[in-house]
Amino acid sequence: MKISIRFAWYDLWIGAYWDRAARVLYVCLLPTIAIVVLFRGSPPKLDAAWLEVAARRLEAELREQTRQTAFWKDLCEKEREARAKEVQS
Secondary structure, eight states: OEEEEEEOTTOOOOEEEEETTTTEEEEEEETTEEEEEEOOSOOOOOOHHHHHHHHHHHHHHHHHHHHHHHHHHHHHHHHHHHHHHHHHO
């Protein structure tokens, strides 16, 4: 692990940022002044089991979004029909 302080006039933010690919943590407590923590070692590798879990979660989210879209579409259609009946009456 290597820790350093960096000044960059364009870093006008406060907070922390984790660069996963480079394995670097940037902590900016004052605008333009950042503490840089460089972690050694290779980045974590994604194995097949992790990818399978991620794919299942994405599929479940997509199914839920599709279900919700169908629900709201059906609800809007029923509302339109009810308003059309009111207008006709």
